Amino acid sequence: MTRLQIALDAIDEANAKDPRMDEGQPEALLYGTRMSEEANRLFPNASESLQIAARGQHIERWVLKRADYPEGRAGYLKWRRDLAMHHADRVSTIMGDAGFSEDEISKTGAMLRKEGIKRNDQVQALEDIICFVFLKWYFAPFAAKHPEEKVLDIVVKTARKMSADARTRVLAEFDLPADLAVAFEAPNT
Known part of the structure; x- marks a missing residue:
């Protein structure tokens, strides 16, 4: 099994634990599958980092609940920032365990944190x-x-x-x- 498949499987395993359901399957798992489908369709030659970022975009999204943050825009933005950090941290660990380099992990984390949008092609x-x-x-x-x-x-x-x-x-x-x-x-x- 390739390191890419190991990472994607680990993301799916984490997302399969989502208690929220959509179309009869865990919501985050379905979302990750949809993200991979669109990544493959829109960017058939996508880097492994982009493929992993797409699949891991909402990894374990349910663990940080919007209701646990203050109402209003500031609370919403804090929740979104914390989610991005959580997604990047979880995916970084998975990539490290699968044998990806620190550079690849860093690039994927930047994508998940949306660092350099409009300036970085991968983001x-x-x-x-x-x-x-x-x-x-x-x-x-x-x-x-x-x-x-x-x-x-x-x-x-x-x-x-x-x-x-x-x-x-x-x-x-x-x-x-x-x-x-x-x-x-x-x-x-």
């Missing part, structure tokens, strides 16, 4: 994968539960995070209503 690739997974599997349920203005705000924020190539691909692959498509047509700001 940006992970963000593009995340956005595609959201749009493909999670956007419709989100939109059904929220008012139109909130949906538009999330679409604008999602588009802003994506690379120009990814936004162009979204327009080609998704049949978006005109009021949402415009967010992907605008230049990155």
